[in-house]
Each structure stands twice: as structure tokens, then as C-alpha cells.
Amino acid sequence: METYSTWTVTSDDGELTHGETRLLPESYKAQSIELISPVFRFDDPQSFSQIREMLEALKWLEQRFKCHFIVNKTCGFHVHFACGKEKIPDDTAKCIYQIFLAHERTIDSIHARSRVLAPAWKRHDDIERPLYAPLSAFQGAAHLLRNSIQGEQDRNLFAWLRRVEHCDDYGDICKMFEAEFKKGYLDGHCANVNFDNAHAHTDRNGAQCTKTTIEFRQHLGTREYDEMYRYVKFLGSVITCCQQASDEAFIETLLSATSPTYSFDQLCQAVNVPEDARALFLQTPPSIATFPAVETPYGAPSIGQFLAQNAHENALNRDPADVNRMRAEKYSTGYYGIQPNAQPLIFDQEKVKDLLVSAREDLSRSRFEEVTSSSLLSDEEQNDKVIARMNAKWNGK
Numbered sequence: 046m047e048t049y050s051t052w053t054v055t056s057d058d059g060e061l062t063h064g065e066t067r068l069l070p071e072s073y074k075a076q077s078i079e080l081i082s083p084v085f086r087f088d089d090p091q092s093f094s095q096i097r098e099m100l101e102a103l104k105w106l107e108q109r110f111k112c113h114f115i116v117n118k119t120c121g122f123h124v125h126f127a128c129g130k131e132k133i134p135d136d137t138a139k140c141i142y143q144i145f146l147a148h149e150r151t152i153d154s155i156h157a158r159s160r161v162l163a164p165a166w167k168r169h170d171d172i173e174r175p176l177y178a179p180l181s182a183f184q185g186a187a188h189l190l191r192n193s194i195q196g197e198q199d200r201n202l203f204a205w206l207r208r209v210e211h212c213d214d215y216g217d218i219c220k221m222f223e224a225e226f227k228k229g230y231l232d233g234h235c236a237n238v239n240f241d242n243a244h245a246h247t248d249r250n251g252a253q254c255t256k257t258t259i260e261f262r263q264h265l266g267t268r269e270y271d272e273m274y275r276y277v278k279f280l281g282s283v284i285t286c287c288q289q290a291s292d293e294a295f296i297e298t299l300l301s302a303t304s305p306t307y308s309f310d311q312l313c314q315a316v317n318v319p320e321d322a323r324a325l326f327l328q329t330p331p332s333i334a335t336f337p338a339v340e341t342p343y344g345a346p347s348i349g350q351f352l353a354q355n356a357h358e359n360a361l362n363r364d365p366a367d368v369n370r371m372r373a374e375k376y377s378t379g380y381y382g383i384q385p386n387a388q389p390l391i392f393d394q395e396k397v398k399d400l401l402v403s404a405r406e407d408l409s410r411s412r413f414e415e416v417t418s419s420s421l422l423s424d425e426e427q428n429d430k431v432i433a434r435m436n437a438k439w440n441g442k
Contacts, residue, residue, distance in 0.1 A: 052099060053081040059119045059266075068339060068346040068354050087126070087281040097270050113348070115355050118159040118362050120266025121177070122273065124280055125242070125258035132243040132257040133284065135214045140287035140295060141259060142209050142218060144316075145238050146180045147202060147302035153179075153372050154309050155276075155326060157265040157362040160237070162371040162378075177237040177262045179375075183222050184208070206299060215244035237263035265362070271325050278322035279313065286316040329365075336360040 057079035061069065069075060082099070085092035103114050127133060133141070145152065153161045160177065175182075184205040212218045218240050222233040233241030242256040264276055287295070298315045301307050313323045336357040339350045361367070 052083065055079050055081065057120075059117070062117055062119070062358060064338075064354050064358055065117065065351060067341060068351040070346055070348055070351065073348065073351075087277055093270075093274055093277075096273060100268060100270055103268065113352065114268065115352070116266035116268060117355060117358060118157065118265065121262060122264040122267050122276070124261045124264070124277055125256075126261070126280060126284055127243070127258045130257065132215070133259055134288070135212075137284070137288045138215060138218060138240060138243065138259065139209055139212055140290075141284060142180070142238065142240070143206050143299060144283060144287060144295075146184065146205055146209065147299045148307075148312055149179055149181050150372060150375075151302065151307055151309050151312050152263075153375070154368065156263055156368070158364070158368045158371045159362050160263050160265055161368060162375050175231070175235050178231065178235050179237055181205075183224060183231070183236065202303065215240060219244045237261070271328075275322040275325040279316075279318050279326075282313070282316045282318040282322075330363050331360060333357075333360050333364055 055078065057077045059077040059079075061075050080099070082096065085095070107113055132138075161179075208221065209218070212221070219233050222231060222236055222241070224231040233239050233244075239260040239262055242254065242258045242260055245254065261280055264272075267273060286298070290298070298312075301311070301315065310323060310327065313326065336353070336359075338357045339354040342350060
């Protein structure tokens with residue numbers, strides 16, 4: 046696939062926080078920008094070399110022109126994926142939706158607190174919309190969905206996964222994000238995983254959408270190469286798993302989400318995230334005490350005080366203890382999140398068998414048309430095979 050030779054700089058909606066605004070020296074002007082990369086292959090080392098070079102270029106610009114590039118809670122690191130110039134296949138997209146929905150609680154653990162419980166709102170707009178609402182918000186608040194049964198609302202993960210499984214294409218997936226909300230509506234552009242780009246349609250502004258990517262919108266803005274590298278590697282590994290995993294292995298990964306002790310590192314292992322990226326996720330972030338808050342100065346604020354406040358707020362936003370508290374509170378809002386103290390499933394439940402049969406029937410018509418040794422087993426034998434493996438896992442065998 047062709048890679049472009051230049052990066053693009055455009056304006057953006059990011060803004061300074063209240064704490065930053067009070068410390069911005071009068072001699073400085075704040076300008077919000079978005080930096081858009083060329084199209085890269087996520088498995089090409091040269092792609093990451095170019096990202097590193099751009100980050101070094103930003104540092105050079107700061108030294109040369111005495112300017113400063115900062116990120117805060119209003120910034121995002123958005124990553125787009127496609128299959129070359131084509132969109133990711135429909136069945137793979139469904140699996141991506143399911144795995145990010147099932148493991149939302151686990152994936153939340155690597156994100157900043159502002160990206161977990163309370164999504165930022167789209168600013169400077171007549172209609173207030175969230176910028177990256179959790180996927181569970183469109184399922185747990187199903188009574189808001191335009192395409193749901195009147196009054197329908199559930200917090201059942203199996204119901205959510207089956208609902209996605211019954212989608213035939215991107216059009217069906219995108220309908221699941223259409224919801225009434227306050228003065229207006231929600232759609233896929235309001236979700237932390239945006240499937241709308243890959244669905245040919247007319248957007249809310251009347252323009253034809255012709256993109257082919259799935260956009261991952263949850264990650265906080267960053268200038269740290271390691272954070273970019275590990276997150277892109279994680280996303281690429283998840284997508285590869287969704288494309289290549291057997292139906293049994295994939296469903297097993299989904300069911301792991303019901304364990305309250307299942308960790309993000311276990312998910313990384315399940316989807317084969319490279320060891321170097323896994324190690325970066327396991328690093329402990331700096332203590333908040335390293336970045337103290339800045340008191341309002343008596344005189345004119347300095348740029349050093351402004352940057353120190355920015356560092357303090359970013360550290361506070363990434364504090365693991367606070368992130369975990371947000372994750373625990375998510376379900377209690379009543380609108381999103383998976384029950385945080387749910388007990389492990391008993392894997393001979395009829396719901397599990399129902400899910401397996403439903404998934405296998407759909408998959409056999411699409412991704413698993415070839416005759417394999419696995420497909421020679423009856424549905425009941427395949428169900429028992431998966432259930433036995435899961436029971437053995439829970440029993441520590």
C-alpha cells in the first residue's frame with residue numbers, strides 16, 4: 046500500500062483547561078491543532094521510525110522557535126485501521142465490536158480517567174454530544190436506541206454479543222449506534238470505536254462518507270512514542286485475532302471477560318500482543334507527587350508554571366488508583382459498564398450453549414465454509430469441547 050511522504054496539520058477543537066488558562070503568560074497565544082500521519086502499515090518497523098522522527102521534529106521546533114506542544118484531557122490519539130485501501134471485512138468488524146464490548150472494563154484500565162467514566166462533550170455545537178462514549182453506553186442504555194424494542198434495557202453481556210452477532214454488515218452495525226439523546230441524537234462518531242467511517246452513508250452534515258477505516262477514539266492525546274507504539278500494536282493484534290482466530294478460540298476470549306479478575310495483560314496474551322509492547326503496558330506511571338499542582342502566582346505567571354500545571358493535570362488524569370475507581374463506578378451510573386463484581390460463569394449454562402450455537406451458525410455461513418477437522422464434530426460436541434476447556438480454566442487445571 047502506498048505511504049504518503051508528508052504529515053498534515055489542521056485546526057482542532059482542543060482547548061486549555063481552567064487550570065492551564067489561568068497560568069498562560071500574556072506573551073503566549075494558544076492554538077489548537079491536529080497532527081495527521083501518513084498512511085502506515087502497523088506491522089512495518091519503518092512506520093514507527095517515521096512516528097519517532099516526527100516526535101523529534103516537534104522537540105526541535107520547540108527549541109528553535111520557543112514554542113510548546115502540549116496535550117491535555119481535551120486531546121485524543123485516534124488510530125484508524127483498514128485492509129489496505131479496502132475496509133475491514135464485515136465479519137471481522139463484528140468480532141472487533143464484540144471483543145471491545147466484552148472487554149470494555151479490562152481495556153479501560155489502560156486509559157486515562159477522563160476516557161473511562163465521563164466522556165468529553167463535543168464543544169462549540171448546538172447539540173451536545175459525547176466525543177467518545179463507551180460501547181456499553183449504546184447497549185446498557187438500549188432504551189435510547191432508535192432501533193430497539195420500546196422500553197428495552199438490559200445489562201446482559203450475552204444479549205449484547207448476540208445482538209452484534211445478528212448484524213449482517215456495517216449498515217446493521219451502525220444502526221446500533223443510533224440513539225435519541227437530549228436535544229439530538231447519537232451515532233457511531235460519538236463512540237470510542239467508530240464504525241461509521243467504513244459504512245457508505247450520508248453523515249449528519251449531509252456529506253457522503255467514503256472512508257474505509259474503523260477509528261479507535263478512546264486513547265488520550267500523547268507525545269510519548271512508547272504509548273503510541275504499544276497502543277497501535279495492541280489494536281493491530283486485536284484486529285488480527287478477530288480476522289484469524291477460530292470460532293472456539295474467539296468465543297473463549299469473549300467469555301473470559303466475565304471473570305472479575307481477568308487482566309489487561311491476559312487479554313494481550315490472548316490476542317498475541319508482541320512481548321515488547323506488553324512490557325510497555327506493565328510499566329508503572331510516575332507518581333502524582335512528582336508533578337505537584339501550581340498555586341496561582343502573585344505576579345505574572347511564567348511559561349514554566351504553565352507547563353508544570355499541564356504535567357500535574359495529565360498525571361492526575363492517568364493515576365491508576367483513580368482510573369480503577371472510575372471503572373468501579375461505571376456500572377452504578379445505570380447507563381454503561383459491565384457489572385464489576387460479576388461472578389465467573391458456570392460454563393454448562395444454556396445461555397453459553399445458545400451463544401455458541403448462534404455464533405457457529407453465523408460463522409459457518411461466512412468465515413468457516415471450508416471443511417476442517419473441527420467442523421466434522423456436531424454442534425453439541427463442539428459446544429461440550431469449548432465448555433470443558435473453560436471449566437478446566439476456571440478450576441485451575
